[in-house]
Amino acid sequence: MHEISDFLDAGDAQSAAAALAELHPSDIADLLEQADEDRRELLIALLRPQFDAEILAYLSIDLRDEVIERLEPKALAAAVAELDTDDAVDVIQDLDEEAQRSILANLPPEARALVEEGLTYPEYSAGRLMGRQFVSVPEFWTVGGLLDYLRAAATSEDTDLPEEFYDIFVVDPMHRVVGSVPLSRVLRSRRGVKLVDILHEDIHRIAVTMDQEEVARLFRNYGLVSAPVVDAGGRLVGVITVDDVVDVIEEEAEADLLAMGGVGEDDLYRAVLSTARSRFRWLAFNVVTALISATVINQFTNTIAQVVALAALMPIVASMGGNAGTQALTVAVRALATKELTTANAARVIGKEVLVGLLNGMALAGIVGGIAFLWFGQSLIGLVIAGAMVINLICAGLFGGLIPFVLDRMKIDPAVASGVFLTMVTDVVGFLAFLGLATVILL
Amino acid sequence: MHEISDFLDAGDAQSAAAALAELHPSDIADLLEQADEDRRELLIALLRPQFDAEILAYLSIDLRDEVIERLEPKALAAAVAELDTDDAVDVIQDLDEEAQRSILANLPPEARALVEEGLTYPEYSAGRLMGRQFVSVPEFWTVGGLLDYLRAAATSEDTDLPEEFYDIFVVDPMHRVVGSVPLSRVLRSRRGVKLVDILHEDIHRIAVTMDQEEVARLFRNYGLVSAPVVDAGGRLVGVITVDDVVDVIEEEAEADLLAMGGVGEDDLYRAVLSTARSRFRWLAFNVVTALISATVINQFTNTIAQVVALAALMPIVASMGGNAGTQALTVAVRALATKELTTANAARVIGKEVLVGLLNGMALAGIVGGIAFLWFGQSLIGLVIAGAMVINLICAGLFGGLIPFVLDRMKIDPAVASGVFLTMVTDVVGFLAFLGLATVILL
Secondary structure (H helix, E strand, O other): OHHHHHHHHOOOHHHHHHHHHHOOHHHHHHHHHHOOHHHHHHHHHHHHHHOOOHHHHHOOHHHHHHHHHOOOHHHHHHHHHOOOHHHHHHHHHOOOHHHHHHHHHHOOHHHHHHHHHHHHOOOOEHHHHOEOOOOEEEOOOEHHHHHHHHHHHHHOOOOOOOOOOOEEEEEOOOOEEEEEEEHHHHHHOOOOOEHHHHOEOOOOOEEOOOEHHHHHHHHHHHOOOEEEEEOOOOEEEEEEEHHHHHHHHHHHHHHHHHHHOOOOOOOOOOOHHHHHHHHHHHHHHHHHHHHHHHHHHHOOHHHHHHOOHHHHHHHHHHHHHHHHHHHHHHHHHHHHHOOOOOHHHHHHHHHHHHHHHHHHHHHHHHHHHHHHHHHHOOHHHHHHHHHHHHHHHHHHHHHHHHHHHHHHHOOOOHHHHHHHHHHHHHHHHHHHHHHHHHHHHHO | OHHHHHHHHOOOHHHHHHHHHHOOHHHHHHHHHHOOHHHHHHHHHHHHHHOOOHHHHHOOHHHHHHHHHOOOHHHHHHHHHOOOHHHHHHHHHOOOHHHHHHHHHHOOHHHHHHHHHHHHOOOOEHHHHOEOOOOEEEOOOEHHHHHHHHHHHHHOOOOOOOOOOOEEEEEOOOOEEEEEEEHHHHHHOOOOOEHHHHOEOOOOOEEOOOEHHHHHHHHHHHOOOEEEEEOOOOEEEEEEEHHHHHHHHHHHHHHHHHHHOOOOOOOOOOOHHHHHHHHHHHHHHHHHHHHHHHHHHHOOHHHHHHOOHHHHHHHHHHHHHHHHHHHHHHHHHHHHHOOOOOHHHHHHHHHHHHHHHHHHHHHHHHHHHHHHHHHHOOHHHHHHHHHHHHHHHHHHHHHHHHHHHHHHHOOOOHHHHHHHHHHHHHHHHHHHHHHHHHHHHHO
16 A cells, blocks of 8 residues: 555556555555545546445545545446445445436446335335345255255356355245354255254344344344344345444444544544534534533622632532543443443442442542642631532532433433533532532631 | 343242243343342342353453352353353453463363463454364365365264354465355355365455454454464464454444543443442542643632633633534544544644634634623623634644544553543633733733
8 A cells, every 4th residue: 555655656657556456445445535635636536447336335424425526427337336235325325315316327227226225224224234135045945955056056147146145044935034044054064954954043133124223233242144134024135244234333333432522423534614514513502501601600700709719629620520420421321322221220320320429529529628728728618629529529420320311211312412411510510519618608 | 031020020030040041142141231239149040050151251341250259160160161262261361360260270171271372362462352163174175075074074073163154264284374265155166166266365364463453453344254363474373253353343442432431441330439449540630630720720810800700701711622622532533543543644634623623713702702792791801702712722623633643652542541631731721811811901
């Protein structure tokens, strides 16, 4: 890959193109992602004549749009037609409508029908993830018959055998899934053995409407490599393989991480203006909560005017509450994502967070109270901040656990929305407890 | 699974045990995770007679320790001996030394040697992940010969064929990997075909010392299902399969998410005291940064005493800086984890963050400045907060991008440490800019 940069630096486009042709699509995607704009344009120009649409599948969505804009619809459609249906659906689903239409119109009729069908399934469903090529055979076949069939299909012209597969699906005459046989099991069995005698019946059939997160959970929990996708009637309609699921796991983990950081979606490749706009929404929300805290503080200007040291100390209480609350919140958000936090154990988990808040609140109260006393030489100031700390950390534990759980029950993504509400609570409680106690005790 | 709860509620231990025996180890692990302590004890008592060590592989580390403590070393060793080497290593590596020794001592000599060898590889390396059972054959073999070998091995007594496998590894006489043949390719080929004619030579050989994160990246980028692990001499020593990699991807994503939230490790099942203690470290760090901000504010008590409204407004500047900085930081931490942020594009990425900070800083300056003006009826106060907002958001963008990048270069995990430094910067700059401007402009 460094070689290609060297060729391009030296202006040797031909050698660069030759070296590009040797690379795996995912490496080309990496190259495009790490290039600056000029270099990217140059690379796309080199790739254009024989564009491999699989590169698109590895690009982040923003960069994908950029690359697609620079390709001709016909060339793009030709490239997409070469993809497996699931990859084609994956690439097309994120495009805007016009781009979708122009690619679909240029696809061969058969591929077009499959892709259009794929797009009819709900977003993030198993139907969007699944491939349409699989090996399904009747239950009365033997291992020998299967081998002969596969060998014949491999050499036939219009084979629809998938490039790679991991399980043979055994179906009844209605095309309902009876079971599956892992390939390693086929290889171990003699020709005369009947498939019905070596198949696993107790397999995980995935409904075509199942959410992709649930699909990922199944694959992870049961160590699956491929699984049949069935329609409402139990008929085999597709297959999901573990490589699709790895992408889903990555995407879900990334989405949670970004959401908790207040970023809507990966914006690494987006232009400055569009990045700023998408992030602004989150900041605007936070302005509201910051203004609410300001209003709280503003009720105590009289107290602050009399003991100005309070102004220096009050952010400590709010920020420590925020930090402790974020700890509880992170654990809760993660446990909700992995289904480890459920109605059954919610009271216990949240109760524990309150206790943890109490313990750490007392520990911090001792430290910060002591420092405040030494700093300002007033034991009452130490007492005020210590009391406020305990109150705020208990609230932080309570709401850090409770907010994500309640949002999740309300079908709101806890990773996205929990942070704003929590900050509001820990700021308001922090300032209120500290300045309130100060007013009562010091004045 | 609900059934089992019902049985236990009704005190019908026998039916519960029977139902448990039907469950997949990962479901039993789920059940243990969701149970409260009494219920968990009951479940473990039911499982003890025929404990399936695979359950341990699915449990979170804390819960695993708890379960292991309640099993007898002998029974536990018997259960572990049933596991594949990689799972056994996975279970044993996280135990304390005494528990490790007691299990190892009770393992059959052969399994013990393999597990002990596994433990000699560095933590988080391919050597710890890999399985020791694989199918490797010489290059001159034919498909027919391979089939005969596998069928014979499957029925032999002391077979060391893995339960499931996805690739046949072709090795030279020195046991160096020449290439691999996916099983679906074997099945498609006639008996007379030589393996050397159908093998993929251009495969990804994984060095036994490779970090697991790098292994995961290879599997993800190239859609691998299994890959050979080789020693320094290129000799085949093990195989990594995609199910191990799915766990790694999950763990890495979880570790980053928790670290960014200020939580060292998953503590959902840990006792209150131990949770509080492990989280306290992070909070103690943050006390230091909070005290630094307090010191900054304390320099301006004179200014605050004269315009008390400043006390109400100053947390807005600091908190908006913190929020905007966290956005930049989250994107940078994620991009470092996926190797999308490198030295080659760091200047561009960080430069973009500064521009985004400038744009959103100006937008927020307008909004918050306007509100402050309307609220306190002083246009100069609006001007002060607007100016401070722009300054702090530019710093937030700069340091939100820079801190993770620099920490990563210094081989410090950016997910863990970036947050503290960033908060320090945005708090100090926020208070300093706001109160400094106020002192200059208002007094």
